[in-house]
Amino acid sequence: MKLPFTLAVVVAAAIVNAAPAPASDLVVRTNDVLTQSRNITSQLSVAAVNDEVSETYHGEHTVEMWLGINRANVGDLTGSALYGMIWKALDVICDRGRAHDCDSTSRAINVNYLNDKNKIDRGFLRLKVESGYWSDDAVRRLMIGSVAGALEALSNAQDNCFDAPGSKRLCNVSDRVKIHTISGNIHVFINSPTDDGSFWCCQNRSPIDNVLDRLGSEWLSHSPMWQGKGFSRDVRCINAC
Numbered sequence: 001m002k003l004p005f006t007l008a009v010v011v012a013a014a015i016v017n018a019a020p021a022p023a024s025d026l027v028v029r030t031n032d033v034l035t036q037s038r039n040i041t042s043q044l045s046v047a048a049v050n051d052e053v054s055e056t057y058h059g060e061h062t063v064e065m066w067l068g069i070n071r072a073n074v075g076d077l078t079g080s081a082l083y084g085m086i087w088k089a090l091d092v093i094c095d096r097g098r099a100h101d102c103d104s105t106s107r108a109i110n111v112n113y114l115n116d117k118n119k120i121d122r123g124f125l126r127l128k129v130e131s132g133y134w135s136d137d138a139v140r141r142l143m144i145g146s147v148a149g150a151l152e153a154l155s156n157a158q159d160n161c162f163d164a165p166g167s168k169r170l171c172n173v174s175d176r177v178k179i180h181t182i183s184g185n186i187h188v189f190i191n192s193p194t195d196d197g198s199f200w201c202c203q204n205r206s207p208i209d210n211v212l213d214r215l216g217s218e219w220l221s222h223s224p225m226w227q228g229k230g231f232s233r234d235v236r237c238i239n240a241c
Helices: 079-093 137-156 206-214 216-221
Strands: 063-067 071-075 106-114 120-134 161-164 168-174 176-181 184-191 233-237
Touching: 063 137, 063 206, 071 106, 071 120, 079 106, 079 120, 079 137, 106 168, 120 137, 137 168, 137 176, 137 184, 137 206, 137 216, 206 216, 206 233
Parallel strands: 063 233
Antiparallel strands: 063 176, 071 168, 106 120, 120 184, 161 168, 176 184
């Protein structure tokens, strides 16, 4: 995504009508190391891809999404199961009955993780919404579905997973997902019992592009300034690409 030139630096989930949409409809992307970045969705000065830049909507794309490059372990809770749990948790935190914003509390989801004795143990994946705002309930649900879809897709990327005792395969996702649009924003932070294994952000962004593209018509219908211009999206990994 590109910020206005006057800043001196060029910087750069189908809407869920009922319960969580099938995971197969949603996908995502991720990377760990700066030099491994590829498939950039728009021009950007890497040095400027930082937390401050990721805090606001820049108006260069219909949807601007930022992913944290640190990993959060979701264990073997992956795919559609992860999507459903994330959707339900965010639906509680960002309840439709609130005044178009989110609660500051967190929600916990049970996950398996590898403890320091190299054994499978049970712990909590905690989701916290640092900030969130939506113009109407359709936008609220669309943002929740987009976050859940991104995390689902990350959990499906095999290079974000590793083998564990008991024939289990444990996976990692991004520790942050931020979405900015003209009609709403949401910043989700994720904490897990461990961060074992690997997590690749930049290489795995293409599936997220696909998720947002599938939601393009829905995003446009709730983004007045983009109607007539066509849908565009930009997905970035903070401090990476």
